[in-house]
Structures are given as C-alpha cells and as structure tokens.
Amino acid sequence: MALPKALENYRQFYRKIKTFQDIGSVLHWDSEVMMPPSGREYRAKQIAEISGLTHEWTVGPEYKDLIEKAVQSLSEVPQTQKSLWEREFSVLEDERKKAEKLPAEFVTEFSETTNLAHAVWAEAKKNQKFSDFSEILEKIVGLSRKQADYIGYTTEPYDVLLDSYEKDAKASEIDQLFQDLKKELVPIVESAPYFESPFSSRTTSKEKQEKLCKRLPPLLGLSFDVSRLDVSHHPFSTSLGKADKRITTRYSESDPLSSIFGVLHETGHSLYEAGLSEIEDWPSPLTEFLSLGIHESQSRLWENQVGRSRSFWEFLYPILISDFGLTEKDISFTDLYKSINSTKKSKIRVEADQVTYNLHIILRFEIERDLINGKIKVKDLPELWNSKVKEYLGLKIENDSEGVLQDIHWSMGGFGYFPTYTLGNIFSSQFFAAFEKETSGYQNSFAKDGDFSSLLKWLRSKIHHQGKIQDVNSLVSSATGESPNAKYLIQYLKSKVSEVGTI
C-alpha cells in the first residue's frame, strides 16, 4: 500500500536535509584528509553555509508544517505500522522542540563563545595555565546551565546536556553504573600487570603498517567498495552517504599497535553506520544512530573484545609477522599478546589502556556533573581534578596541561559527552557476552579462518538493523536479556588481567 501523500512529502523534505548533512560530511572529511592547507578559510565558509541551510530547514516553518500534516495523516496508516510512525515522530519532534526552545540570540552567543574558547583553551594548555582558561570556561558553564533551563529538566540540569549525546540517559543511572564499576576497577588496576611493547625498541615503517591496516576493514566485513582508509591528524570515521563510510588512522613508527587498534576502532563505527544504511527505508529518523554510547559500543567491541582477544591474534599474528618482515623470534606471540593487554596508570586519557581508561571517564563525569549542577566552582577544578587522579590512579599531576586542561571537550561546551565513552565499554562487554553465549565455536572461526561473520551477523540483527526503533535501555535489554549493567565489563577486565598475569 502506498504511503499517505503527507507522509511522503514530509519524508522527502527529511531526505533533502539528510542529503545536505551528508554533503557537509564530504566537506569535513576532505578538509581533514585531503585539502591543501590554504583551503581552510574558504572551506570553513562552505561548511558554515551548509550547516546554516540544514539548520534553517530543520527549524523552519515549512518542515514544521509538513510534519504536522504528516502526523495528522497517521489516521490513514494501517494499525500495524502506526507505532513505528509514532516512534519516528516522537524522535523527530523531541529534537525539533528542544531546538525551538532555544532563542536565536542564545544559540549565537553559545557558538561565538565556544568558537572563541577553543583558541583560549589551546593557548592555556600550551602555557600550562588553567587560570587563563577559567574565565571563558565559567561563561560556557553558565550558558550550558542556561540551556538546561530553557529546555527544562525534572531532576538535575546536567540531564539535559547528557540527553543531547545519550538520549534519555539520566545522570543518576549512569552514576550507579559508574560507581559499581569504580569500586571494582581501582583494585583491578592495582593488580594488573604492565608489559613493554615489543615494538617500542624498533622502527616499523608507515608502509608496513599500512599494508597490515588495509587488511583489517575488509577482514571484519567493511569492504573497500563502500569505504576508504586514509591518514588524518585525529583518527575518525564518517558517513558520507548510503554506501560511503570512510575511516582514518595515523601511523607512528615506534608504535604500530596504535594504528592497528585505531583502525579496528574506526572500522567498528563504520560497520555500525553501514548496517544502519541497510535498513529498508534508509534514510529516515529511525535509521540514524541510536546514541553515542551505542555508537562507541560498536567501536570498542571490535577494538577490545575482538581486537585484544587471543583468537583474533591467533589469526593475525602470522600475517603481522610477515607484513612487518619479522620472524617469530623477533616478536613472540606471547609477548605481543601480553603487550596488547597490558595495563599502566597514566595521566592522559587518550593514551590510557582498556582498564584505566574508564577511571579517566568516571572522574570527568563526576566533576562535570557537579559543575553543571552548581555544586562546585570552575576555580576549584584543578585541585579537584588532581585529587581524584591521586585517589583513582595514584598519580600526581604536575601541571594543568597533563590534568584538567588535557581535553578539548569542555572548551566546546561538550558537557555530557565523556560518559558515553565508558557507556560504550559497558555496552560492548554486555553485547559480546550475549553473543558468546549464543554462538558456540565462534573462536575457532575467528582464529582459524579469520571469519568474523557470526559476530557481524549478530550485531546487524540485534543492534544495527534496530536503528532508533527502541530506546537505549530496551535495545540493550532485548539484545542481551538484561538491563545495562557494568557486570560484564568488570568480568571481561578481571579475566583479561588475570589471564595475562599468568602467561
């Protein structure tokens, strides 16, 4: 049966917006990966024009009217399809209504302030001086709370900000998950062994790394018919269109493992995007990614649960040895495997291993939540930061650049973003545990055949093809049979740490 015309009209407008957003992704990918340096200024203008236009369309009266008419026409839709359409409009209107509540002057002020703050932050970080950043950070915190006030909240202002990245998440629930995790993590970190990377004493050329890295996306199921692997300053993945999901990495001659794990991580993101594009009526509001936490669960799953597993390396080790022009005597399987699962307390989040990483996130979540909720002041951040690092990781921060100034997020007004990283770790462990339970002998296919299709198939049906049909909690529950909980991440880390401690 054909769609009521009003639904078709609204969807057409939606698709137009989506097409232009994807054009923005092309412009962005090119600017990070290909653009000659002097192109920057004009490209910024191109990107601003595209986002201006899509924003205008999204909040403008034409779209609003099309949506209203479409909602009215739902009475003509067969009962069986009705609830999907209702979900679609609820997802859509939630975003639109939030945007509507923010006065235009506020949006302008927010974006001007954060644009300015980026340079101030970078300079303060260079000079290791938090006090140079605190004034503008205070302004950003103030604006973020104002944003929460405009949109409205029931429990705490921080929930509003969180909601932009992790739909429907509540700080109190995340706090529960994170406290469970923290309690266990601190002793795990204490007992976890550290192993030096066997690569750190030798040089591995970019060409050798690239040869190996280019094998990985197709191996996991991301064909180069729909993807590319390139180099950029910060690795990322992006969707430029229905069948165009690109990833980047960077190569360090003294640390080839970082490019390998970067590629596994970004491939996981792109596999999710590729799976979403397979949903029958892509693109629609229900074929967009569900939340940042779910997105990150897909990257972390391939990076950690798969990429640090024994069976994965049983397959990849001989290929690595050959691609890198080494012998088994140069680097043994055991040394490689141990270094991949090594733990070391460190001060910098982006350099952290899979165990300590979550402590970095938990401390940021605790601090930014209190900051937004008005329980602490900007000027107290360095001291608070340093004492938490001492408490959770036993390390002494020597200057603000290796402490509270290390991350870009707050300068961009990105409060509520950090917790999604650890939510990703929690979800990925829970997903993988459910997959394991349902799939006997998968290790054999991983290790002997380099065949990961059983896992991809599971993810496609349980996660990717679900799109935005359910909310995060129901997705996790229906995929794993349990509400989101930290048990499986704790289990995974404990058993990993004990395994590598005894070989």
Added chain:
Amino acid sequence: MALPKALENYRQFYRKIKTFQDIGSVLHWDSEVMMPPSGREYRAKQIAEISGLTHEWTVGPEYKDLIEKAVQSLSEVPQTQKSLWEREFSVLEDERKKAEKLPAEFVTEFSETTNLAHAVWAEAKKNQKFSDFSEILEKIVGLSRKQADYIGYTTEPYDVLLDSYEKDAKASEIDQLFQDLKKELVPIVESAPYFESPFSSRTTSKEKQEKLCKRLPPLLGLSFDVSRLDVSHHPFSTSLGKADKRITTRYSESDPLSSIFGVLHETGHSLYEAGLSEIEDWPSPLTEFLSLGIHESQSRLWENQVGRSRSFWEFLYPILISDFGLTEKDISFTDLYKSINSTKKSKIRVEADQVTYNLHIILRFEIERDLINGKIKVKDLPELWNSKVKEYLGLKIENDSEGVLQDIHWSMGGFGYFPTYTLGNIFSSQFFAAFEKETSGYQNSFAKDGDFSSLLKWLRSKIHHQGKIQDVNSLVSSATGESPNAKYLIQYLKSKVSEVGTI
C-alpha cells in the same frame, strides 16, 4: 567609500551561489578521485541537489529582484567605478536572460535526452556502429537548434551554441582563423618528422613518474599549499575554493611523457584559476574565467610553448634522468627533445600531437557548424567525417569508433565546444610571442634556474588579473597588440617542425 546597500545585498547572494557551486566541485572532485565505487549512486543525488539549488537561486525571483535593485542603485556609485559595475551586470544579465528564455520543459527534455544519449553513444562506439547512435543524435541536434531559436541569433543558429563556451565568438570569425590555419597546417604536417618515444621500449614505474610530476606544479608557480596532484581516469583541473585548485593526471608505464604533459596542461588551467582568485573582490561575476578558449590557452601555453621548449628541457632533463634512475646514455637529450616535438598523423584526437591536433578540431568545427545550421544531415556524418580525415590527414577510417564516434561531446549536446581547443592554441601562441618580445633573456632563467616567474608574472597581469573585465577580443588585443590571429601558431609550429627536422 562603502558600497550602496543594494549592491552589497546582491553580491552577498552572488557569493552564496558561488559557495554552493564550489561545494559541487568538491563533490565532483571527490567522486572522480577518492570515492569508493559504491558511493556513486548517492553521490549523484548529492550533486543533483546542489546544482538544483544553485540553478533555482540563479533563475529565481529573489536574485532577479536583488539585481534590479542593485542596477537601480548604480546612480549612487562614483563615476570612476560605474563602467566596471555596468560590465558586471551586463555579464550577469546576459547569462540570466538566456536561461530565462528556455522553458523549463525544454531544459528537462534536453537534459533527459543527453543523459540517455551517453549510454547509447558508449554502446554504439563499443559496437562500432554509428547507425545505433544516429536517432538520438538527430534528436539532440533538433533540440540544440530549438535552443538557438529560443535564445535568438542574427546570423546563424550555431553562434548561439558557441556563445555558451566562447562568449561573443562568431562562427564566421572562427572560420576565418581556422581556414588561415588549415591552409598552412596541411603542408606542415606533410613535412613534419616523426620520432619514436625513447620510453616506449622500457617500463617507467608510476612511482618514478609521480616523483617527477610532483615537482612540476610548484616549479611553474602552483604551490601545494593551494593544490594537490592525484590520479583520475580522465585528467582534469578544478577549483574547489579561493585557495584550493587541484589537478589530476594518470600514469602509463610505457608512456611517461603523457603524464608529464598532462600535469603541465592541468597546472596551466589551475594557475589561471589561482590568478583569478587573486583579484581583489573575488568572487564576483568579473573574477570568473573569461572563456573556454582563454582557459585552454593557459593550459596549452604551459604544455606546449613552455613544456616542449628547449630551455624548459635543459632544466628538466637532468632531473628526469635522475628521477627515472637512468643515465644520459639510456636517453639522450636530443632523442628526448625530438620525441617531445614529434609529429604523426593519427585518427584519434586525444592522442594527436601539437601539430595535427588542430586539424582534428577544424574538421569537427566544420562538420558541427553545418550540422546545426541545417546544411548537412546526421545520416551523412560518417561519410563526411571519413572524407575530411582523408583530405586533411591522408588517413583511411576503418570503422566509426575510430571516426565520428570517438568523442563524447555531441552525445552531451556540446556543440560549440570543440573550437575552443584550437582557439586555445591560437591564443597561447599569440600570448607567448608577446611575452617573448617583451622579456629579454627569459630562456636563460627557464634553462639555468628553472625560474618561470617572468612568464607567470606576465600572464597574471595581462590575462589572469583581467578576469572578465574585457571581452576575449579586447583582452587578446590589449595583451598582444593584435587582434586574435593564427599567425603566431603557424610560426611556432613551422619553426618547431623545422628545428627538430634538422637536429
């Protein structure tokens, strides 16, 4: 003094259109150079959306109104600036009014027909059967004449089509130039010597060619701060923004000269675009390229007048020898220089040398002009084509694929495009002769220092920075002191042919 508000408003709208056109260029460049194969379908949609939008804006009532108000406000502009503004609006309105005269149904039919024709042409060419293409070609010819009727002409319908590519050109004037040229060319071709390429018997790796080719754009004055060199199926150059002018080439292991001359050619195009972007109030209608003939003159000048000159190769020869891992015994300067300036009658335009190339163009011009003006019929094309090839080049066409079906242009409705190639050759010779006369000792800088800045400086001031301020005839006259004429091209080819015939 500030601009009248109405002028500022109109320019702002102009710049918006231009920004989106440049976004279209990013999408196109990416699709030819970077995009994974499966991205094609969705990318076509993105490109169609962008060109739909820019077309809508260009012919829409808002722009028309802004232009009308801007024109009215010219009375407030100081006398000294008035004529420039008048030229700007005359250029602008000329294009807009032409577009207005074409009914929307006609534009749709034209584009649907040519879209269809592309596949028909490709299939007919594959099967060497012109008769399979003739029906749709007849339709395109009919539509093209209809287009000329809608727009209106004084002398002949072909002038209207020509005007889209070479503003203000008249077929009768081009015919005069081309007949002068043809009369001289036919005997030159007869006497011109052929020399085998010294590379044809050896393999030159893509890497070696790339090493040399990457030296060329910066050498000529196109820095990689504002450019890139990549590989694509058909070499091209494109402007993606004010300081983002990219070129492509392709590499053949048996013919490294083709990549070198491809890069010189495309660099010439991009140097012109880079020069246009240096004009103070870029972007405006007067900072766009003047005509395809002028654009092509800039590529041909660097490819032929510079790139096939003795002084250029005195500089580049030792570098080529070293980059290619050869010695002077492998390939001597003289053999290289002779092969670069070798002449050979051939049936395929895109493989033709600098001398015979123009005969390929002249025969196309003669045929397409008569076709559009109704003097000949589509069904007579093969016979006519073959007899002209026999007459001008002494060659016998064996099948339509090496004859009348070889080029894509007519299937796209591109009547009037071909002559701009030879206009480019005519202009480039005339420009270079004027530069030579004004610049003593330039050969020494070329040969000893690889310093081409005297030439670039001349082109910048006489051509590039002139933008669209004058029409083609006045530009050529003011740059060279003479109206466009074929004398310098004939002189150049004659002296080249006699030089390489006696060394």
